[in-house]
Structure formats: C-alpha cells, structure tokens
Amino acid sequence: MSGLMRQHMSKISAIFQFTDTFLIFSGYWLAHWHVGNDWKPKDSLIILLTCTLFLIMAHKQELYRSWRISSLVEEIRNLCSAWLFTLLILVFLGFVFKQLDYYHHKVTIAWLIVTPIMISLWHIIARKLSHILRSQHYNSRNVAIVGYSEMGKRVASTVNNAHWMGLNFCGYFEDRCGRDNRYVRDECSKEYIKGNIDELLEKTKSGAIDMVYITLPLHAEERIRKIIDAFSDCTAGVYLAQNYESYSLLNGHWDMLGEVPVLSIHESPFNGVDEWTKRLEDILLCLPILLVIGLPCLIVAILIKLDSPGPIIFKQKRYGLNGKEFTIWKFRSMAHKTKEDDVPQAKNNDPRTTKLGRFLRKTSIDELPQFLNVLGGSMSIVGPRPHAVVHNTKYRKIVDSYMLRHTVKPGITGWAQINGFRGETETLDKMQKRVEYDLFYIQNWSVLFDFKIIALTIYVCLTKRDAY
Incomplete structure (x- = not known):
C-alpha cells in the first residue's frame, strides 16, 4: 500500500530534468563567456548547488507532472517560481557564508535573466510539438x-x-x-x-x-x-x-497516514519546505525594508508625540496562525481612549482619528511597525489581514470558513486588500468577500503570487485611499 500513492516518474520527465539542468549550466557559462571571466572551481560548486536546489524546488512545484493535466501557463509559472526559490536560497546561503562578493554582478544579472528564458522556450517548444503530435493522434x-x-x-x-x-x-x-x-x-x-x-x-x-x-x-x-x-x-x-469541490477543500491533496491513504480537506499550504520558503522570503524582504524605513519611522514617531497625548505605538491583540493571539503594532492614529473590549472599525471621518492619524491611515504609514511583527515571526508581509479579537468572535459565527484564514500567518497586505476589501467592512457581504479572497490566496499561494500582491499594494497605496 505504501507505493500506491507515489508520483509517477516517466522517461520524458527524466529527459526534461537533465535538459533543464544543462540549460542552467549553459546560462551560467554563457554569462561568464560574455563577460570574459575565467571559470574557477567555486563556479562548478555554485552550478552543482544551483541545479540540485532547482530540481528540488521544481519537484515541489510539480513542474514535471504530465502535460495532460497541466496548462502551459501553469507550467511556466511553476518554472519561474522554482527558479525564484532557488535564487532566494542561493542569496541566503551567500549571505550566511559571506560569499556574496564572489558573484560578479554582470554575470549574475545575465544568468538570472537568460536561464529562465532558455528553459521556458525549451518547455514551450517541446509542449507545442507534443500537442501537434497528439492532435494528429500520435501517442493518443x-x-x-x-x-x-x-x-x-x-x-x-x-x-x-x-x-x-x-x-x-x-x-x-x-x-x-x-x-x-x-x-x-x-x-x-x-x-x-x-x-x-x-x-x-x-x-x-x-x-x-x-x-x-x-x-x-x-x-x-x-x-x-x-x-x-x-x-x-x-x-x-x-x-x-x-466532486471533491463540494467539501470546500483548502489545499486538498492525497497523503499517507502510515499505510492509510487520506484526503486533506483543510490544511495550511506552509508545511515542510514551503514553511521555510515563506519565512525566508519574509526575512529577506523585511531586513532591507526596515533599513529603508528606519529614519522615516523615527520622524513619524516624533510627530505623533507632538500631535496628541498618548503612546507612539498602538498595540492590540489579534488572532494569528492557528487562531492564537498575538500583539500587533501600529503607529497610533487615534485618540488614546479606545478600550480593548469595544473596538468598532474605523470609519470615514471617524472622530477618534487625529489630524496626523488621518494622513497616516490614508497612506498606510501607520502599518509600518508591523514589519517588526514580521521579523519576530508572528506575521508575514503577505497574508490575510488580522482582525481584532472581538471581530473574530463575531464573524466566525456568521461567515462560512472564516477561521480558515488562520491556517496561515496574517499579513501586512493581502489579496483581499488589493481587490478593494481594505478598511471598514460595514456590511456582512463585504466581510464574506474579504474571506473569499483570503481563501483564494491560501489555495493559490506561491512566491510569485506574493511578489505580485506586494507590487499591486504599492500601486494601490499610491493611487487609492480606501483606508481611514
């Protein structure tokens, strides 16, 4: 029974894995040749490590599964995601072992761009050729x-x-x-x-x-x-x-419990390698952001102190991963009198908001201290926005699958927020739509999806003002 659920490994899959690793080597060699650098033993070690990491990530992204059950767009997305994972780990290892100076910036940039293009073209050509043959009833x-x-x-x-x-x-x-x-x-x-x-x-x-x-x-x-x-x-x-969809699966997949095959109904996507990948992504993005926003945050803190009496940082209990409470940090944007057991959502022209607070909320600057939450591990940069405990108590009773949002860490920004569901949710319908978008994110998570959300968040913050 233990071999019943194993992934099929075909000869075609082996050919693709060999070709992909060859193209990774070729991309690195071409970049060296173009720049005119000499090949050193350390370069061979880098290539060996890169190819190993890429194959591990590619299998995790199911890059080599049958074309009969995956689309071209999905394949290219999985390929780019596996390549991005690989680069993130290489950068992290280079930082840990203090080898980042070895990477020649021209070689690295050329390699970073050329390699995924070559692999993608190879996959596209091979798939198109296969489709033509199959449409002519070859290998049907x-x-x-x-x-x-x-x-x-x-x-x-x-x-x-x-x-x-x-x-x-x-x-x-x-x-x-x-x-x-x-x-x-x-x-x-x-x-x-x-x-x-x-x-x-x-x-x-x-x-x-x-x-x-x-x-x-x-x-x-x-x-x-x-x-x-x-x-x-x-x-x-x-x-x-x-029709497994009728069971409202969240990251549903087959697994083995000893010798017993089981179907996952509700499960976090961040298990094993993905958990470490998500954490690595948060740290690598959070550290440079904190360095950039350090001085502006100091200025904001001084302005808050001069604007109104009360603490600089607003702290509140929120539900985090697995429904456990954590303390979220924000720049205080309201008069210091709100009680923890009575936390109405902020509204347009809310009288509690200070003059400076109105600006901080519209520009989302009040959220910047949450990068410390990210660094501490209680939040992620991207994920469902955390609600006050009192709101969770209310909505978990009336919104289907509400608590499934907490199978992942809460985020500073999320898929729901960039789709217009940020700020006040004054109607039940808006909260239901927010939960719907959050669950879509959990079901479709990838590093590329996170980067897309971050880019769109910057655009939304610069062009729209839905928070108050």
Missing part, C-alpha cells in the same frame, strides 16, 4: 467513463474540448442502462452509453481502451470497489473522479 489514449453522471459529463467535456491532451472519448459504460432505465431516455445517453461494465472490461483487456475514469458517487463504495478489483486484471490506467 482512448478514454472510457464508468457512470453516466454529472461528474462523468464534466470529464467527457474536458476530454472533448482539449484535443491537445491526446485523449479520445470512447463513451460511457453503465450497468444501469436497460431498455426501460431513465439513463437511456436521455438523448445524449442514447448516443454515448456504449454498454455495461463487463463489455468495457473486455474492450480494456483487448487494448481498445487505455484509460478508465470512474465517476460513480462516493456512496457507491461497494460498486466502486468491485469495478476497481475487476480492472486490476488489465493494464489500463484507472482513475477515480469525484
């Missing part, structure tokens, strides 16, 4: 579907509308397809239901069918088990297609 696969169901129709539609996958739909097969059955009264079923399970099994054994998708509902466990047992006597690929 015949597909049959067990179960005339809504999920079966979705699988058939996907196969019929994506000829580049090289899959030919051969029809549905149903045991419940007698003359008086409701399935054959459907005009579509009369055309596509080709027989019962026994007939499909014979076709599969003869080699006429290469892939079988079982789309029966989960409650038909006994039927599914018998069908799987029957098809274990042939060499066709057998797949179980289910």
